[in-house]
Amino acid sequence: MAEKKITTSSGIEIKEVYTQAPSPQNELPGEFPFTRGIQKDMYRGKPWTMRQYAGFSTAEESNKRYHYLLNQGTMGLSVAFDLPTQIGYDSDHDLAEGEVGKVGVAIDSLKDMEILFEGIDLQKITTSMTINATAATLLAMYIALAKKQGADLKQISGTIQNDILKEYAARGTYIYPPRQSMRLITDVFEYCSKEVPKWNTISISGYHIREAGSTAVQELAFTLANGKAYLMAALQKGLDINVFSKRLSFFFNCHNNFFEEIAKFRAARRMWAHITQELGATDAGAQKLRFHTQTGGSTLTAQQPLNNIVRITNQAMAAVLGGTQSLHTNGYDEALSLPTEAAAKVALRTQQIIAFESGVTDTVDPLAGSYFVESLTDEMQAAAQLYIDKIDAMGGSVKAIEQDYIQQEIAKAAYQYQSNIENGEQVVVGVNRFTQQEEKEIELFRVDDSIRLKQMERLKVLKAGRNQAAVDEALSNLRLAAMGDDNLMPRILDAVENYATLGEIADTLRNVFGEY
Template identity: 55%
Template structure:
């Protein structure tokens, strides 16, 4: 019999029994809703409330994005998740020379607050929560969202949602950073400060393991590096004078859901236990700050362009793992996303996948249904042990920021990604329709939008917005943003909000801070998966 090893390099036995259970299993498990939260952060979990179904969407124009949002809400989606185009993520306006060819391609283009207002037209922001996958420009998008609510007549305290605002993983896995690490960390900490001071029902950061996993990390690395980043953010906030129990309950996390069902369930259970222990032992945090709240997205890098309908099955398995693992919210990828932005039909089917899991599968009827499984408990304990060991290695290197600057995290991910790709190319890891059970059917590429025309319309809209505003007010508020950036102890969110109100553009606000801090250009990111 050949040896079986999972993606994290953990040997899998053919049969598990009582001897494989941790001797202190009862203490490690606890009860649902009680420390260390292995079995879930709520006592009754989905019996009381189904996870939030939050499908990620964003198209070239604000109007198209708004239409998809309203369509998904009408189909039963319970939360919004906004995708932004690359110029918006990188702090460039749509008419910047570096934005050419990228406007509206991977999400919606946002130049001014009026673009974001169009995204949420006829959507009452006090009745829906919104997640925004945005990092380097997250403070600007948060400011815009608050101003949109303000102009809808919704007080900031009645708005709910999440901004990703996790720049450390951008240096590792995605590359959409703008500023050097230290001012970036200052900006993140100021967003946390602002949300605490205003008592906003907003998660000021969503620490993302998803992009680390998509770059090629194993499940163990996903946990270790995500929590290393999280500890860096917590320390920065505490050093800035914030009380851990004031801000840590609002920290949220974002993980990937991959194909190995039992590894994923064990990963999520281990994550809750590990985070609770870290917060209590290292920061003396209270119960609310020890609860790991996380969103899950199914694995985009696992979708295949070949035989794309097979992705429907993959996504269902990945989503089931997230549900059995106790996620708080979930995005299920559409089967055609390896080819293009999802069609209306495929996006609806992805949502229906969640609805079947919630209402037909029985997975939501009892809390932590795989608890007590010899295999799952042994795997949970082993993933926790290995993740903690790797996390401690990062800490020995001075913490996440220093380990990333030294290239340690990127090298670890690169090695894992290369090994995974080699296993696929050798046929050791089966990918149905890609390296096994293939056919000769051609890949049918969907019709692509006319991005050139879309960009031209967005640029014209931007020019009109600039012409309609008061240039004197804009110059004054941008000067205030620059002054705050140049003053180490100054608050940043307040002048950013003022700049948004007078219709300063995203690129102008980002540029005001760049004028002080510079633009970081050192290549740090891991190369990611090849396939």
Template identity: 60%
Template sequence: MFDPEELARIREARASWKEETYAPTVDRFGERAETFTTDTGGRTVSPLYTPADLADHDYREDVGFPGEEPYTRGVYSTMHRGRLWTMRQYAGMGTARETNERFQYLIDQGSSGLSMAFDLPTQMGYDSDAPMAEGEVGRSGVAIDTLDDFETVFDGIPLDSVSTSMTINAPAAVLLAMYVAMGDEQGVDREELRGTIQNDIMKEYIARNLYIYPPEPSMRLITDIFAFCAAEVPSFNTISISGYHIREAGSTAAQEVAFTLANGIEYVEAALDAGLDVDAFAPQLSFFFNAHNNILEEAAKFRAARRMWAQIMDERFDAGNPKSKQLKFHTQTGGSTLTAQQIENNVVRVAYQALAAVLGGTQSLHTNGKDEALALPTEQSVRTALRTQQILAHESGAADTMDPLAGSYYVESLTDDIEAEAFEIIEEIDRRDGALAAVESQWVQRQIQDVAFERQREIEAGERIIVGVNEHTVDEEPAMDIEEVDPAQEAAQRDRLAAVKADRDSEAVDAALAAIRSAATGDENLLPPIIEAVKAYATVQEICDVLREEFGEYTPNR
């Protein structure tokens, strides 16, 4: 990309600058630290970057143009100049009625997509009346037991005009079935349904532990969803391969990319083993990344991930459709970076993280509420979080040109470094027989735990400054308005579930569950019988229990 003779002159000039200009100043006044590193990777940051740091760069092969391989600069030719990212605020509140009200509020405030949070029992495939659910109903999101709850959540919200993301994994097939059933009820053609299900069981084994079934049947459920959606719901993203929770568990930026893409490789291989054509399902794959505080490292991370996925799909899987090579991703600002102390500081953190996501070319974005280190966000906090995106979109200028950091000697160097480190990790995973084997042996988990331990040590030793926590603290925190879940809602949800069970056709439910069992014991796609079961108002747990009985439950190796 640069003339070799000019590079030699730049290297000579930099050496002279370092000796004659930089070093005397450092000797006299010092610097803020002996070494500077990136946020989590320990990657040393040089005091100055020049074209000499990009000596081996080929613009067309390494950077290119938006909408063209290697997609470093974005997957679409116009990026945010043509259409802003989807402002998809994550929400789920106790009961279905409350969630509907929050969704309606977000739409009224300008949110362009919905993102649905489920309570812990729903995520684990239990109904609200299960002993395991006691004390958790509606706490971390909305309680969904039957299609009746879904009908309430989406009351007055036409599914042909919104895009909905659902953060659900082990029971993803059941919740997708409810969404399809809701679309059928509303008369929306299945081809018009738009949205995403997370459906990423690998990261549950790695970072969140909200799994139900062992890996093999879990992969079968995922590939059944791939096949069903490719044929019936082609505009719906069938999986959101998630690095977000991997980063929340403590990983570095490069580990987040590596483990996420390694999981993506595992899913593609499982789908191919199930007989699917790569170009039939790969365009519906999507990704989900975290945005942390180091703006330039985060933007470089997103650029590296896009370039890597294009190479992986081309070289490993011989994908022919350009859309199969495009890494499209949602971003959420870093929940683990939010502090319970001086929560107003979190507004600033979230704004910087959102800027990093936009500079990195995200397709959709959730900005956290300032109070989420303490509770579900209040309505005011949600509005401020959404306004953060709107100000970024309409006032900052960050979305007015594509990949504005391209050509920065530092950012291009960071992009290359993250890519190289992430590929090294993927190569190690390959040597360990792939992502699933590396997860089952706990190797992936140990890599993340080591980083998380070191980061916490740095914070406690004061080597890593967290404003308001170990520096710039205050003696007394002001009183705060915190969102609280009414304990009476749990009893009300159980009464609602009992009423649905009493009113439904029990014989139809039994027949539908029997059809799911039959499909599970054979090789029939599970989605059609699950859709029929939810239409008969079978519960989430009733369906998941059939699969528990047929597939078993996962117990990790320790």
């Protein structure tokens, strides 16, 4: 009987034994093409940023969780927004019913942002915001709050996800058509390069592509292809690649296949260095792929949830060995609900134990030179390049998304993965093997629907107390700018500072751009 072929989750065949490394092994960390890491000393200098993703209910409740996480030793904040905020609806909109504060925090205006960060000095912390269609508005609120705190805008730092292409391809929280969405994104690039130079203006996200069911190779390829599309859009706007490319960041998933994930991160850095160089980047800072990693939400199981602690640890270790710049570890209960405080603490402690007890941070890229890891890095690169070449031939990511190519490829991979679980080819401990009848109940976290009423009341009070004439003028100026080609960020910032709501700003743009 022929021996069964063993492959990675992307279908790359794994040999029984590796006896030589494929490519020349003279690369150094911190040097082009950065396969071994973007810093010469990596974690010997300082560990990755432990950035726990949190946000739910009202701004007050999320603010309490942020203070809790900061007290437990988290190094940066990462904000989750609720669905209405993500798609440009205020909490009192009919379509917001049942969704307010559920998958993140409800932010309707600058007033909510002020409460969200109460007692937190924005100049001393870095904040990541997972927001896309309404990214320009939420960033404007953050800038407005920093100004109110008296911060030097040249010093505030953080990241706005601002990656709309993967929304069309994998996630769905888009508002406007692709061309108008790309305009908003490049307006943010341009504005921040002058006004908020330390801000990462986009986090090009493979995470959601992977969560939608892609393979590791597809996640790598589609993310870099999207990154390339953003580079081209910014170049067409006349921006300098050696300036704006330094502020691009990436966001990857870390899934279960330990060595495949490490190879994916190493290949990603090498490939991005070549992509940026080919498009004219000569500055090393503009060629480096900097990325945040989150452990794989879709790998978590509702059955035997404590098993998830082991999965998350395995994934976090792979992300660290792959050279991530920041990391979020999921809560073990997230297949069932938003994480409880206890689960959030275990998730953070997981990172702290890896950083301070395991020894993996003592040397840079400790797996370099492994016959297997070096071979797999090359094979991941080759497989991803085939996809990128195909997307380039279609005219780039926007065209490939419009032709439904990327969506179809992800759907096929998702179907295959699920089939493999159902036929037992892919073992999931506690789900299709080593199962048990009785599941012990664990404490779950629930968000009450009544918070919508609180948000609606706050909106009523806000609108009664603001200068309505100033709001009307700011929204009228935004509409006129949207009809022309001026940068929209100053207009959005003006509207936000006059306490126009997120929904009012999104509606103003909807009326000019239309909806997709």
